[in-house]
Amino acid sequence: MxxxxxxxxxxxxxxxxxxxxxxxxxxxxxxxxxxxxxxxxxxxxxxxxxxxxxxxxxxxxxxxxxxxxxxxxxxxxxxxxxVAELVAADPFAGIEVTPQLRLCVVFLSEPLPTESVFPIRGPRGDWEIIGAVPGAAFTVVRLRNGRLGGNPAAALPGSYRGHGTSRFFHTVVKILNAARR
Missing domain, CATH: 3.30.70.1280 (SP0830-like domains)
Known part of the structure; x- marks a missing residue:
């Protein structure tokens, strides 16, 4: 198949x-x-x-x-x-999008540590992981001076031993639509 x-x-x-x-x-x-x-x-x-x-x-x-x-x-x-299931689950429901806010999906090679408690906030308050499923973490990033403070994949806890790559949620939706064509 x-x-x-x-x-x-x-x-x-x-x-x-x-x-x-x-x-x-x-x-x-x-x-x-x-x-x-x-x-x-x-x-x-x-x-x-x-x-x-x-x-x-x-x-x-x-x-x-x-x-x-x-x-x-x-x-x-x-x-x-x-990816369709992830998009349909709407992991960012209820979050008001503003010009200073970005919604990111961090695709993970391994699940986050089981001891992860959400939200996980960055020390400068510029990001927070609001939740996760085994293959992805959902991160809200606040812009500083109109710019991203770095790669949202860097927001993963220090005990995480896998890899992550981030995409804006709206880009994930576009990627899914393109993949379905």
């Missing part, structure tokens, strides 16, 4: 690590994945695969990208249906 996946890549086209989406799609195609497409320059790749072992598929993609690019690219792999 073929599954439709979305790969959320961390550290793509930031910090001097640049890659064209055409080249990135080529790396996914080299792995024998089907219907490979991408969305915007921040490392969102859609594809189909017969593989159902997510850990093995993630490891295969990460190993291939590391060999091809010369640096590690953590991959948070989700099915299109899982």
């Amino acid at each position: 073929t599954r439709s996946y979305i790969a959320f890549l961390r550290a793509v086209n930031v910090g001097g690590r640049t890659i064209t989406m055409e080249r990135l799609r080529g790396h996914f195609t080299e792995l024998g994945l089907g219907d490979v497409r991408s969305y915007i320059q921040s490392g969102n790749v859609f594809f189909t695969a017969e593989e159902t072992d997510r850990a093995a598929l993630t490891a295969r993609i990460e190993e291939h990208l590391a060999a091809a690019l010369g640096y590690r690219v953590p991959v948070m792999l989700r099915t299109v249906d899982e």
Whole structure:
């Protein structure tokens, strides 16, 4: 049975690590994945695969990208249906969006520590993790002087040993819509 996946890549086209989406799609195609497409320059790749072992598929993609690019690219792999469930759950319901507020989904490679108690607030009050599910944390970020104070994935507790990559919630909705096309 073929599954439709979305790969959320961390550290793509930031910090001097640049890659064209055409080249990135080529790396996914080299792995024998089907219907490979991408969305915007921040490392969102859609594809189909017969593989159902997510850990093995993630490891295969990460190993291939590391060999091809010369640096590690953590991959948070989700099915299109899982992203649809996340969006439908509306994790930010009841939060009034203002020009100084950003709603972010941090896709996680591992669940947050079980001792996590929400909300988890940043020491400067510029972010808070309001909740989480096993594959994602929901973060509200307050702008300082009109700018993000950093990557919302950095808001993860120090005891967290996995990886995270963040996307604005409205971008996650756009990614889901593009993946469904």
